[in-house]
Amino acid sequence: MAQHDKNFSKDMFEPAHIDSAKSEEISKPSLNYWQDAWLRVRKNTGALISLVVLLLLTIMAFLGPVISGYDSAAQKASQSNLPPKIQGLENISWLPFDGMLERKNGEVYDVYEQKQVDEYHWFGTDSLGRDIFTRVWKGTQISLYIALLAAVIDMVIGVAYGAISAFYGGKVDNVMQRITEILVGIPNLVIVILMIILLGPGILSITIALTITGWVTMARVVRAQVLKMKNQEFVLASRTLGAKDNRLIWKHLLPNLAGVIIINTMFTIPSAIFFEAFLSFIGLGLQPPLASLGTLIDEGFKVLQLYPTQMIFPGIIISLIMICFNMIADGLRDALDPKMRD
Structure with a gap:
């Protein structure tokens, strides 16, 4: 007993003193919705790596043609x-990247030396002598431009259409949803062909074709969410206080x-x-x-067996963009959808 008395004093069994003023203190700073979402995105290694790769590809899309020093449309048959x-x-x-090609008999030879070319073409050249490195990054510019433009238009039209349809409901919703059902029933390829016949092939016709039916999915998603939220308490409270539509x-x-x-x-x-x-x-x-x-892949596909790199490089770039x-x-x-949170 004497040994136990030396190790444990009566003071050690006194109740702990708790400061009630500090019981409700928040040890960490409060985060809003977007800060919390960013913390969740940072935990996703794949998303962060994809973001970095996509930023590098976007930077190269604008700096690549400048770095190469070649004109994307300049032709040199030699x-x-x-x-x-x-x-x-x-x-x-x-x-x-050594400028060598293999003949049908298995012999390897230096194409640059044979054609007496003193320049360097990092991705090689096409059948018209145009620098593929420059054309790949120019093509990346146009592909990203068309995709981003179509996505923004889809977002604006789809969000406005879906929100109005769900919010007002009734006959308005019935009429607007019948229109979307008609558009969904029209194949995209038919619309593209009609646009090309009317406007000719080009960026404008492709963009219009992508946006005519592309916004329907966004409109339906927004409509479903607005139908679920428009009768919730915070909306009804705001309406009671006199808020307009x-x-x-x-x-x-929104x-x-x-x-x-x-x-x-x-x-x-x-x-x-895609x-x-x-x-x-x-x-x-x-x-x-x-x-x-897409056009570069098409051109490279025609000579795939003879010059595979003409298709491989644009194929790698478009694959990276889509994966990212x-x-x-x-x-x-995972970060923004509450149902997917861990």
Whole structure:
């Protein structure tokens, strides 16, 4: 007993003193909705890596043509179908940047030396002698421009249409939904062909074709969310206090739909890029001298067996763009959609 008395004093069994003033203190700073969402996005390694890669690709889309020093439309028949060749990497045999090609009999030869070309073409040249590195980044510019423009138009039209349809309901909703059902029943390819016949092939016709029916999905998602929220307490309270319809939609409903709108827009962009590439691949896209990633893939596909790099490089770029957008959209969905939170 004496040993236990030495180790444990009576003071150790006294009740702890708790300061009631500090019992409700918040140890961490309070976060708003967007700050909390950003913390969740930061935990998603795939989304962060995709964001960095997408930023690098976007920067290269504008700096690439400047770095190369070549004009994307300049033709040099004497330099046609050159393989890739990069300074400093040309002496590394296991990399495909040495300017060498293999003949049918298995013999390897230096194409640049044979054609007496002293310049370097990092991604090689096409059948008309145009620098593929420059054309790939010019094509990336156009593909991103068409996709972003179509996505923004889809978002604006879809959000406005869906919110108005759900908010007013009744006959307004019935009429507006019948219109969307008609548009959904029309194949996109038919609309594209009609636009090309009326306006001719080009950026304008592709953009209009993408936006005629592209906003329907956004409108339906927004309509469903507005129908669910318009009878909730915070909306009814604001209406009771005399808020007009415009204020209810723009100040109360749409801010609560921001996460859903952003997620659907992010998923729309890769779909638009793929659709534009598909149109260009089947010959309904942009016409020379304009080039998108789809037209470059189409041109490279025609000479795939002889010069595979002409298709591989634009194929890698468009694949990276689509994967990055989808990964970022997945990360945003997990961060912004309450149902997906851990």
